[in-house]
Amino acid sequence: MSETRIKCRDKMKKEITFAQAIQAAQKFKSSGKRPVFWETAWKKAAAASETAWPQEIISHKGTYKIEIMQSEEDQTRGMIVISILKDKELIEGKIISISDGNGRKLLESKVKDGYAYNADIDLRNINLRLLVNTVD
Numbered sequence: 291m292s293e294t295r296i297k298c299r300d301k302m303k304k305e306i307t308f309a310q311a312i313q314a315a316q317k318f319k320s321s322g323k324r325p326v327f328w329e330t331a332w333k334k335a336a337a338a339s340e341t342a343w344p345q346e347i348i349s350h351k352g353t354y355k356i357e358i359m360q361s362e363e364d365q366t367r368g369m370i371v372i373s374i375l376k377d378k379e380l381i382e383g384k385i386i387s388i389s390d391g392n393g394r395k396l397l398e399s400k401v402k403d404g405y406a407y408n409a410d411i412d413l414r415n416i417n418l419r420l421l422v423n424t425v426d
Contacts, residue, residue: 308391311421327381328423329353332391343368345418353377354422356388358396358413366414370396371407372422378404385425391417398425 315328329349343360355373372388374381386406388397392415399406 308419308421315423327353327377327384328421330419330421331356332419341413341416341418343413347418347420348375349420349422351376353381356420356422358411358416360413366412368411368413369407369409370411371405372397372401374401374404381424387423387425389421389423391419396420 312330329351331347331349331354333345333347343358345356345358347356347358348354349356353374353376355375357371357373359369359371361367361369370388372386381401382404384401385398386401387395389395394416396411396416397406397408399408
């Protein structure tokens with residue numbers, strides 16, 4: 291079984307595995323340079339190959355709730371909303387990013403009033419192993 295690879299936002303534009311990204315985030319977080327708020331969130335794969343919408347996922351530490359909803363007009367399009375459940379005052383005003391297990395960026399937006407969203411995402415082939423990270 292091959293590891294999921296994601297593109298790293300660095301000067302070399304190299305690809306790394308999801309596990310390597312988590313390890314790098316932990317190392318950076320422990321360096322004390324600045325507070326970084328990241329967590330993973332995923333649901334167990336269903337027996338059916340089609341993903342049923344809507345999806346609601348709580349991150350592993352309970353800081354974030356991620357909701358993904360399908361458009362009524364176009365079933366391949368949808369919206370993603372992240373709600374901050376804990377540490378709101380520390381995350382408010384920061385840019386937050388959500389990438390799926392395939393490395394696709396689903397959201398990058400500023401947190402306002404405890405929420406951020408992207409009203410236009412492609413729902414085809416989303417890997418619901420999500421990585422949530424503050425960018426700034």
